[in-house]
Amino acid sequence: MAERDSGWMSGGVVDAEDARLATGLLAAPGATPLQSRGGIRPSGGHPARVEATSTPSKDVTVRPFQAVIQGTRSTAAGSYLVTLDAVKTVDVLGAAPAHGSNERFDLIVARQFDPQYADSRSGMVVERVTGTAGTTPVDPAVPGDHLKLARIRVRAGATTITEADISDLRAYTSALGGIMLARNATDRPLNPYWGFYVHRLDTSRLEVWDGGPGGHPWRTTPDGSRSRSRPTGPRPAPGATTTRWSASGE
Incomplete structure (x- = not known):
């Protein structure tokens, strides 16, 4: 069953x-x-x-x-x-x-x-x-x-x-809905959900996954700040402030 x-x-x-x-x-x-x-x-x-x-x-x-x-x-x-x-x-x-x-x-x-x-x-x-x-x-x-x-x-x-x-080689976890620590790009989850946040230990930046249908992949919060508010206005152009993430890293 x-x-x-x-x-x-x-x-x-x-x-x-x-x-x-x-x-x-x-x-x-x-x-x-x-x-x-x-x-x-x-x-x-x-x-x-x-x-x-x-x-x-x-x-x-x-x-x-x-x-x-x-x-x-x-x-x-x-x-x-x-x-x-x-x-x-x-x-x-x-x-x-x-x-x-x-x-x-x-x-x-x-x-x-x-x-x-x-x-x-x-x-x-x-x-x-x-x-x-x-x-x-x-x-x-x-x-x-x-x-x-x-x-x-x-x-x-x-x-x-x-x-x-x-x-x-330590990997970190977090509570459901919490901000997870990631040692680097390859340490981030391969299957994040929309709105999943990670704090990059190598860059001291906060990143959020916005990679749903029609969305962008991982991006840094405005100016890399700790604010979790969704930015207003158009999305950043590719190569500007967008942080992209694939399963193979950056």
Whole structure:
């Protein structure tokens, strides 16, 4: 049956997917009508930032965060609301020493496990996914439902990880109707709704999606201000103040 059980209905039977669908609809939408945008919930204190230890070592640390991880292993999997409630230390080089002559890329991820989809354990884990050393290394594949937090460049022969080795990969989400943080053009949602706002961290500009039938794609608000009022008069000419957005970026 296409209709799902409503969340928290008296006398109803609500399974885990139903509950995730009910809570997930309060987050910014994702690629389909039943999905939420996965990402870190913005807050003070640099949530989910991956950092080298104060004295460089074989480990990195991950700051506390709350996040949305969208389920992908069922069309109605719903979204997981997850929390890391304290700084976590993640071993990078202890269990997987650097290669002697080639570098590799490791990923730090928040990964959701769920026995409903044949996982052997349950819960969210912040962990390292080890890459393969080579002359042209690439990011390792990450199975299952997850968020990428950072890429670690493990240099040939390295015995410590420094800040210069860490690339931030955090994506952000927002509440439904909220202004979402986007690191750059390619970090913006691929399927926004009319009137969706993003704050570009690379330009400090506020942009709104106006790409419905006969409309324009992403455009910067007047003078890049934070005003959310719709401008009056004719639309800006192409190449003037219009910010265009395609799935491949700018």
